[in-house]
Amino acid sequence: MISGEAVLVEDEGRTIVSPGDVVAWAKGVQNGHHLINESEADCSFVVISGGDRESGGAYSDIDMVFTAQGYLRKDGTPYPARRIA
Numbered sequence: 448m449i450s451g452e453a454v455l456v457e458d459e460g461r462t463i464v465s466p467g468d469v470v471a472w473a474k475g476v477q478n479g480h481h482l483i484n485e486s487e488a489d490c491s492f493v494v495i496s497g498g499d500r501e502s503g504g505a506y507s508d509i510d511m512v513f514t515a516q517g518y519l520r521k522d523g524t525p526y527p528a529r530r531i532a
């Protein structure tokens with residue numbers, strides 16, 4: 448986390464993530480997780496690896512999958528987004 452704070456929600460529960468905190472999972476670990484900003488302030492964070500776009504993947508705890516074409520709902524409906532890289 449670079450600035451602000453967010454709540455990490457994963458299989459083990461909820462953890463507050465603050466500036467300087469780093470979270471990571473070993474390759475192959477199946478642990479649905481996401482961040483929620485429950486504060487009134489913005490937060491900034493960096494994702495080092497969001498998965499292999501070519502192989503694709505799914506988020507077990509939210510309605511999202513990713514493919515080489517981008518992020519989609521599990522029914523195939525694309526999320527409205529503008530890819531910058």
